[in-house]
Amino acid sequence: MSADSRRLRQLIYVGNGVAALAVSACLLTVLGAGLGRFPALGRALVPGRGAWTSAAGARLPDSQTLTVAGLAEPVQVSFTVQGLASITAQTDDDAYTALGYVQAEFRLAQMDLERRVAEGRLAQLIGRSGVPSDEFELRLGLLRTAQQEWAAMPTGSPAAQALLAYAAGVNDYLARARATGQWPVAFSLAHVYPPDWTPVDSLAVQGELTQELGFSTTPLDYLALEQSLGARRTLLWFAPEAADAEPADSITALPAGSASAAAAILAEARAESGALGIAPAAEIASATASTAWAVNGAKVAGGGALLAGDPDLPQTMPSAWYQVALTAPGLAVSGLTVPGLPAILIGHNASIAWSFAPQAGEDTLYYDEQTRQHGRDYLWRGEWRRPRVLRYAIPVRGGPTRQFSMWLAPQGPVLTTAGQTMSVYWTGALGSPDIAAMLGVAKASSFSEFASALAGWQSPDLSFVYADDHGNIGSVTAGQDPRLSLGQGQAWLPLPGTGADDVSGLVPAATGSAVYDPASDVVVAGGAGAVGNAVPGYLSGHSAMSPASFAALEDDAADPIAAVVLPKLLAALRGARLTSEQRMAAGALASWDGQMTASSSGASIWWLFWSSYLTTVFQPWWSAARVPVSLDPYGLSVGASQPSLDADLAAWTVGDQQNAAFSPPRPSLAAAGRFARSPRPAAAAAVSPAAMDMRAAFGQAVNLLAAWMGDNPAGWQFGKLHTAQSPSLTGATALGWGPAPAGGDDSTVNAAVGWLNSQLGPSARVIAGWPTAGQAIAEVSYPGGQSENPASPWYDDQTAGWWAGDYLPMSWAGGAGAPIAWELQP
Amino acid sequence: MTAEFRRLGKRGAYRLGQLRAQGVRQSRPPRPLRPRFARHRWYRWSTSTWLLALLAGVVVIAATTVVGWWFMPFVVGVGAGFANRIGGWPWRVAVPAVAVMAAVGWAAPLWIGVLRGLPFGGVARVIAALTGLPGGAAAGVVLTVLIAVVQAMTGYWLGRALTPRLAGDLFR
Numbered sequence A: 001m002s003a004d005s006r007r008l009r010q011l012i013y014v015g016n017g018v019a020a021l022a023v024s025a026c027l028l029t030v031l032g033a034g035l036g037r038f039p040a041l042g043r044a045l046v047p048g049r050g051a052w053t054s055a056a057g058a059r060l061p062d063s064q065t066l067t068v069a070g071l072a073e074p075v076q077v078s079f080t081v082q083g084l085a086s087i088t089a090q091t092d093d094d095a096y097t098a099l100g101y102v103q104a105e106f107r108l109a110q111m112d113l114e115r116r117v118a119e120g121r122l123a124q125l126i127g128r129s130g131v132p133s134d135e136f137e138l139r140l141g142l143l144r145t146a147q148q149e150w151a152a153m154p155t156g157s158p159a160a161q162a163l164l165a166y167a168a169g170v171n172d173y174l175a176r177a178r179a180t181g182q183w184p185v186a187f188s189l190a191h192v193y194p195p196d197w198t199p200v201d202s203l204a205v206q207g208e209l210t211q212e213l214g215f216s217t218t219p220l221d222y223l224a225l226e227q228s229l230g231a232r233r234t235l236l237w238f239a240p241e242a243a244d245a246e247p248a249d250s251i252t253a254l255p256a257g258s259a260s261a262a263a264a265i266l267a268e269a270r271a272e273s274g275a276l277g278i279a280p281a282a283e284i285a286s287a288t289a290s291t292a293w294a295v296n297g298a299k300v301a302g303g304g305a306l307l308a309g310d311p312d313l314p315q316t317m318p319s320a321w322y323q324v325a326l327t328a329p330g331l332a333v334s335g336l337t338v339p340g341l342p343a344i345l346i347g348h349n350a351s352i353a354w355s356f357a358p359q360a361g362e363d364t365l366y367y368d369e370q371t372r373q374h375g376r377d378y379l380w381r382g383e384w385r386r387p388r389v390l391r392y393a394i395p396v397r398g399g400p401t402r403q404f405s406m407w408l409a410p411q412g413p414v415l416t417t418a419g420q421t422m423s424v425y426w427t428g429a430l431g432s433p434d435i436a437a438m439l440g441v442a443k444a445s446s447f448s449e450f451a452s453a454l455a456g457w458q459s460p461d462l463s464f465v466y467a468d469d470h471g472n473i474g475s476v477t478a479g480q481d482p483r484l485s486l487g488q489g490q491a492w493l494p495l496p497g498t499g500a501d502d503v504s505g506l507v508p509a510a511t512g513s514a515v516y517d518p519a520s521d522v523v524v525a526g527g528a529g530a531v532g533n534a535v536p537g538y539l540s541g542h543s544a545m546s547p548a549s550f551a552a553l554e555d556d557a558a559d560p561i562a563a564v565v566l567p568k569l570l571a572a573l574r575g576a577r578l579t580s581e582q583r584m585a586a587g588a589l590a591s592w593d594g595q596m597t598a599s600s601s602g603a604s605i606w607w608l609f610w611s612s613y614l615t616t617v618f619q620p621w622w623s624a625a626r627v628p629v630s631l632d633p634y635g636l637s638v639g640a641s642q643p644s645l646d647a648d649l650a651a652w653t654v655g656d657q658q659n660a661a662f663s664p665p666r667p668s669l670a671a672a673g674r675f676a677r678s679p680r681p682a683a684a685a686a687v688s689p690a691a692m693d694m695r696a697a698f699g700q701a702v703n704l705l706a707a708w709m710g711d712n713p714a715g716w717q718f719g720k721l722h723t724a725q726s727p728s729l730t731g732a733t734a735l736g737w738g739p740a741p742a743g744g745d746d747s748t749v750n751a752a753v754g755w756l757n758s759q760l761g762p763s764a765r766v767i768a769g770w771p772t773a774g775q776a777i778a779e780v781s782y783p784g785g786q787s788e789n790p791a792s793p794w795y796d797d798q799t800a801g802w803w804a805g806d807y808l809p810m811s812w813a814g815g816a817g818a819p820i821a822w823e824l825q826p
Numbered sequence B: 001m002t003a004e005f006r007r008l009g010k011r012g013a014y015r016l017g018q019l020r021a022q023g024v025r026q027s028r029p030p031r032p033l034r035p036r037f038a039r040h041r042w043y044r045w046s047t048s049t050w051l052l053a054l055l056a057g058v059v060v061i062a063a064t065t066v067v068g069w070w071f072m073p074f075v076v077g078v079g080a081g082f083a084n085r086i087g088g089w090p091w092r093v094a095v096p097a098v099a100v101m102a103a104v105g106w107a108a109p110l111w112i113g114v115l116r117g118l119p120f121g122g123v124a125r126v127i128a129a130l131t132g133l134p135g136g137a138a139a140g141v142v143l144t145v146l147i148a149v150v151q152a153m154t155g156y157w158l159g160r161a162l163t164p165r166l167a168g169d170l171f172r
Helices: A003-033 A042-044 A051-058 A092-119 A128-140 A144-152 A158-180 A186-189 A201-215 A220-226 A231-238 A256-278 A434-443 A447-453 A546-554 A562-571 A580-590 A601-624 A643-655 A667-672 A688-708 A799-804 B047-064 B074-086 B091-115 B121-129 B138-161 B163-172
Strands: A064-067 A075-079 A085-088 A291-296 A307-308 A313-316 A322-328 A333-336 A345-347 A352-358 A364-368 A379-380 A381-383 A388-394 A403-408 A414-416 A420-424 A462-470 A471-480 A481-483 A503-508 A522-526 A721-725 A738-740 A761-764 A765-774 A777-780 A820-825
Touching: A003 A462, A003 B074, A003 B138, A042 A051, A042 A186, A051 B091, A051 B121, A075 A092, A075 A688, A085 A092, A092 A128, A092 A144, A092 A158, A092 A186, A092 A201, A092 A322, A128 A144, A128 A388, A128 A403, A128 A414, A128 A799, A128 A820, A144 A186, A144 A201, A158 A434, A201 A434, A220 A364, A220 A381, A220 A420, A231 A643, A291 A471, A307 A352, A307 A462, A307 A546, A307 B138, A313 B138, A333 A434, A333 A777, A333 B138, A345 A765, A345 A777, A345 A799, A352 A522, A352 A765, A364 A546, A379 A688, A381 A420, A388 B163, A403 A820, A434 A481, A447 A522, A462 A522, A462 A765, A471 A761, A546 A667, A546 A761, A562 A580, A562 A601, A562 A643, A580 A601, A580 A688, A601 A643, A601 A688, B047 B074, B074 B138, B091 B121, B091 B138, B121 B163
Parallel strands: A064 A820, A085 A322
Antiparallel strands: A075 A085, A075 A820, A291 A307, A291 A352, A291 A522, A307 A765, A313 A761, A322 A333, A333 A345, A345 A352, A352 A462, A364 A420, A379 A381, A388 A403, A403 A414, A414 A420, A462 A471, A481 A503, A721 A738, A765 A777
16 A cells, blocks of 8 residues: 555544544534524433423323422322312412412423513523513513512411412422423423422412503504594594593593593594494403303392303413312312412302403503603603613523613603503502402402402402302402593503603592492493493393303304394395395395304305405505504404404494495595495495495405305305414414314404404303302313323313313312322322 | 475575465365355454344443433444444444434333333324424424434444544454
8 A cells, every 4th residue: 555545544534533523522512402492302302301201291190199398288189080170288378389289280381481471581491582572571570570579578478378388389399390300391392491489480470461461552552543543533433441531530530631622522422322322432452352240130040140251361272271179278269270370360169259351441551751862861850860771681592691771761661562662651560469369259258258359459450250159249340540640641642751641649440340239130341241230232131041051152153243233234235236146145144143153154254244344444544544553463453353443333334324434535545445345326325335335345255255165155154264273382383273163253252353263262161150049050161171281181181172162060179089189298 | 475496495485475376276265154244354243242232232222311311322323333343344234233223222212101101102292393393293203213313323433433443453
């Protein structure tokens, strides 16, 4: 072998070795530590310690004895075949410790995700994509609020004791998970594991729920509408509650000038509504599909009291709710908890049952700060001041820690949302003794104790509905709204941040908020009805109701707008020149029962007609006024998810078909737009503008349906257009449920909020009460199951029953005869 | 070594290295019967030795998953690369053998778990979903096994690349 050849072989040998070393180092680094967002798959997928260990948590639990160090005395936990848990303890503290342990066993990833979102630590788990959420939440201040609440909470108070006991239970489970390495898959893949649970974490989760139910951008949407459509049209079409004329001791005091003009416009709108016999326009995006109601007396077969509730939250897998029963001396309660919170929010005890629905309120105020020096100074009470600056470090998985700073103005943190940068006053940032209130409700045995327990509740604004074992019903509006000393601003719009319009205190969210045994035998909150005596259509006309009829009502898909508008549409179509398809579609509508069921073709025609009708009438105004929809599409766009416009258009169609809204501001624009009107027939003068628009919208709906699903209206099932989905909290499509054909819409009791694919609607349904003396009933249903582990049979075992309208009996104290029993030993 | 008989004792009579040039022609000994996969210039270990070594590798890889030693397929792969130089397997046999060893090393604990009633199929589906892989549970299993195989292959390469000449010379 020549020297050259030998040298070449040596080079190849060395090069091969170096390359092998380099590749090995890279591979081991990536598999062991990950690369950016790429997870450390070596660690994550090693059988025995990685993600595969979650299989142990996916098996149905065995009856066993477990050691939970945080307990003082032994605790019994039993599970039904669906995993509904019953905890029997000898003290309240042990009950909440066991609750923490059990929730962590079945919902640890969800709990950790919730606190991460609330505390601005999401990016640490999911990487860079979580940074915007973290920045927003840190600005909004859920963590600051939780820390302040915990610092101010008396150590010996029942709420503090429950929070500490609950945290101890969660941490006992975490200690076990650390010892066994059995973590939910999400942690193993990210190689980020949850730190110990603290009472602050529970309070942060409470803050997140408050944000979900109470934080809004409504004033910013009003500003965008007022600047584009004009104040008068905005007030008439969207009727902001804050601009309403109210007594002097009410929530907000209005300024003398512009606000009185606003009040006059609203009074005009209300007078018009009253004359037409219709409901006035709703506040922008204020409607919630959540409902809770109770009936008694002649309304109940048996003469007792029955209650139903279906709080609307995003429908996710796993569910936002975890069902459990707690029993200890002096405590016997069953119902729905939110994982992370030691409290039952909806449920019953031996004497009372309760549910809630969000109550529209003025929880969020925005302040437009006057600044100078590129925003470094702001004007407040006549002086230029430096804002307080807070700095945060956001750990990011797979990337460098992100540093950011934020300002605190006197009114609150400076936020950028819906295209506006303003300071925000939000009652949720003040904290609220919600856990103490719910602990009190769990032990209440009468309406006075129930109302007393809720007296300290500050946020979010909720209407609690009540029923008891003596056949009484009632409701309490809990929450407080800011009292304003208005200077130059209007409460329904962002206010000047100069100090003249600052909040001077808090007042109860609604005057005369408690209702008890009304003559109508009905109390209702949320949805289409107001709190108190007003009886919405779906509840009127019923008598001798039973749990079965309650279940049917909660599953009701009757569209109330269709009930009043459909006759007008059919009247408008009479005499119109229709194609054969349109005639068949009109026939299908005429024989339609008004139910938005997945198998109904009439529902498809109605649904598309109503969407087209809204667009035909309002879009020309939006286009002409250049409404900045992109700033907040949900709050500003024309569509069926805008309850204000729904109410307006229904009212005009029923009683005012000559309303000026049917005449677009620039006819040429309407003619050139997507939704061009049908040519007016010769006898146009005899046809109202509303009828013309209805004909055009109907024609467009039929054309769309024919294009999508063929010429035969019999095949236009609603479920082919409309689906519902319960996405996984992880974001992985395969771990969610759906999309699947579904009925319902924004207006039905069984709500499906959204357009083509709904992901928001009832998050649970509860029926509880005492139809007859001594006969208690408590049933629950929610999509998903008790476990968050997708490999567990308890992950989605209740989904089919949910969509079929079935209920399960709530677990109850003791869980006698339950197939699975744990003995928790200290 | 051969010699020129007429010049024995004289310079140049002995010609080193000239095989088969003189004297009686020697016939080649019959080739020993060896399995084709074991034929190698430096072949030293029997097939059963190799199979035992592979089995040991499987056991080591599988056993250490219990304590979370995810890198053991790589380590065993390095050992296989080193041993290959000593024991003398052709790479076209050694590479698939080492791959199978790693795959079985990580698949065996999963299979044992399934036999014990653990819902690994569901977990595999979750892994596939969270890592964005199509194909459901099979994708989760394949991904896991693939990680073990890639590690072992890289280790084998490293072991072969760093140790061959020295080890080969030592044992030659």
